[in-house]
Amino acid sequence: MNTNSNSYTIIYASVMVIIVAFLLAFVSSSLRDRQSKNVEMDTKKQILAALNIRNVEDPEAAYGQYVTADMLMQPDGSLKENEGKFATSYEKEVKENNRLHVFVADVDGAKKYVFPVYGVGLWGAIWGYVALNDDKDTVYGVYFSHASETPGLGAEIAGEAFQAEFAGRKTLEDGEIALNVVKNGKVANPGHEVDGISGGTITSVAVGNMLKECLGNYKVFLNLKDTEE
Numbered sequence: 001m002n003t004n005s006n007s008y009t010i011i012y013a014s015v016m017v018i019i020v021a022f023l024l025a026f027v028s029s030s031l032r033d034r035q036s037k038n039v040e041m042d043t044k045k046q047i048l049a050a051l052n053i054r055n056v057e058d059p060e061a062a063y064g065q066y067v068t069a070d071m072l073m074q075p076d077g078s079l080k081e082n083e084g085k086f087a088t089s090y091e092k093e094v095k096e097n098n099r100l101h102v103f104v105a106d107v108d109g110a111k112k113y114v115f116p117v118y119g120v121g122l123w124g125a126i127w128g129y130v131a132l133n134d135d136k137d138t139v140y141g142v143y144f145s146h147a148s149e150t151p152g153l154g155a156e157i158a159g160e161a162f163q164a165e166f167a168g169r170k171t172l173e174d175g176e177i178a179l180n181v182v183k184n185g186k187v188a189n190p191g192h193e194v195d196g197i198s199g200g201t202i203t204s205v206a207v208g209n210m211l212k213e214c215l216g217n218y219k220v221f222l223n224l225k226d227t228e229e
Contacts, residue, residue, distance in 0.1 A: 073220070112132065125146070126146045128143045136222045139166045149200070169193075180193050180211065
C-alpha cells in the first residue's frame with residue numbers, strides 16, 4: 001500500500017482512533033470500581049466527621065464501629081432499613097428516588113442520628129451532614145464542605161472552627177426547624193442560631209437555608225419523640 005496515499009492516511013488514523021478508544025475504555029472500566037470505592041470512603045469519612053470522629057486511619061472500620069444502620073424515613077416518620085446500595089449523592093436520592101436517609105450511630109453508648117444536607121452556596125454546591133443526639137433536637141456535631149466557595153471567606157464553612165459552633169444548638173422550635181446561620185454578629189436566638197462567617201455572609205446564609213430545607217424533610221421523624229424506631 002502506498003503510505004503516501006490519502007486512503008492509507010485515513011485507514012491508519014481510523015485504526016489508531018479505535019485502539020486509543022479501546023484503551024481508554026479499558027482503563028476507565030478498570031478504575032471505575034476503585035473510583036466508586038474512593039467516593040464511598042470519602043462519604044463515610046464525612047458522616048464520621050459529623051459525629052466528631054475525624055482523621056481516622058481506617059474509615060471503613062470506624063464507620064462499621066460507630067454507624068449501626070443506614071435507614072430510610074417512611075411517610076409516617078418511622079425508619080426502615082435501606083436494603084439498597086450505599087448512596088453517595090443524597091440530593092439525587094431525594095429528587096429522583098424520594099429516599100430520605102437517616103444514619104443511626106452509637107457513640108460511647110449514646111444514640112445519634114445523622115442527616116445528609118445539600119444546597120447551593122455563592123459559587124456552587126455546598127453539602128454536609130448534621131448529627132443529632134437521641135432527643136432528635138440537640139446538635140451533636142456537623143460537617144460541611146463545598147465545591148468552589150471563596151478561600152478565606154465562604155470556604156470557611158469547611159473549617160472545624162465554624163462547625164464547632166453548632167454543638168449544643170437546638171434544631172426545633174414549636175415543631176419547626178429553627179437551626180440557622182445568620183449574618184455575623186446578628187444572632188438573636190443563641191439557642192438555635194450560629195454566627196455566620198465574617199465576609200462570607202452569602203455562603204453562611206446559604207448554609208442556614210440548606211439546614212432549614214433539608215432538615216425540614218425530616219420534621220415528621222424529628223417530632224416523633226415517643227416512638228421507638
